[in-house]
Amino acid sequence: MIDALTATSAGMAGDVARLTTISQNLANAATAGFKKELVVTRPFIDYLGRTANAGPSANFPVGSPRSESVTDHRAGMIKFTGNPLDIAIEDGGFFEVMTEQGPAYTRQGTFRLDVQGRLTTDAGLPVMGVSGELILTTSQPRIDAAGKIFDGENQLGQIKLVRFEDPRSLEHAGGGLYLAGPGSTTRSDGYDRMRQGHTETSNVNSMTEMVKMIETMRHFESSQRVIQAYDGMLDKTIRTLGEF
Numbered sequence: 001m002i003d004a005l006t007a008t009s010a011g012m013a014g015d016v017a018r019l020t021t022i023s024q025n026l027a028n029a030a031t032a033g034f035k036k037e038l039v040v041t042r043p044f045i046d047y048l049g050r051t052a053n054a055g056p057s058a059n060f061p062v063g064s065p066r067s068e069s070v071t072d073h074r075a076g077m078i079k080f081t082g083n084p085l086d087i088a089i090e091d092g093g094f095f096e097v098m099t100e101q102g103p104a105y106t107r108q109g110t111f112r113l114d115v116q117g118r119l120t121t122d123a124g125l126p127v128m129g130v131s132g133e134l135i136l137t138t139s140q141p142r143i144d145a146a147g148k149i150f151d152g153e154n155q156l157g158q159i160k161l162v163r164f165e166d167p168r169s170l171e172h173a174g175g176g177l178y179l180a181g182p183g184s185t186t187r188s189d190g191y192d193r194m195r196q197g198h199t200e201t202s203n204v205n206s207m208t209e210m211v212k213m214i215e216t217m218r219h220f221e222s223s224q225r226v227i228q229a230y231d232g233m234l235d236k237t238i239r240t241l242g243e244f
Helices: 004-027 044-054 206-242
Strands: 037-041 067-071 078-080 087-089 094-099 102-106 148-151 154-158 161-164 171-174 177-179 194-196 198-200
Touching: 004 037, 004 067, 004 206, 087 094, 094 177
Parallel strands: 087 198
Antiparallel strands: 037 067, 078 198, 087 194, 094 102, 094 161, 102 177, 148 154, 171 177
């Protein structure tokens, strides 16, 4: 039998994980292309099934992890900036950039030119084209919906977009970057349109996150009161038994 302290402490641990995730989302509400994190709790039926399959003597696995953080890859709103090097993706693709560890993927399309004329991210990572790095001869290029870059009538290259069968297989690398996980597979079907002079906002709704934070804090405070009441009950029981 699981005591109230164990069950309540497990719930409080989940609240702490939720608050950490909400804080991260709120801190990046204004970050272009940021995808919010969600804390997903495993269905209660999963525990019942595991316990039933393990036999009547099995303990209910309250102490095991009950939740995990997943990324919500739904697109944010597209905002006009007027900067010719800002690019937003209208569908579910990712820009490919090159890091010291290899290719990484991002939805943050706030680009610039380095001293060599390469198209890079704000962090200085080269943005990859279909034929390698993109070297521009102008800071005012024309970029069409397919990602082709022009200086006047001369095509300078084409931005490479990568689509994944399941974006949830991507692993966080920090700074708005994702790495292809072991189970990541790319897909070539579909067509992602790009919009020059626009950026994708984060998909964080600040008001919703604030409501979640208040709800989680109230739940945490309620759990604290349960533990205090249970502790008082145990103390009273021990004192009463000591009188015999």
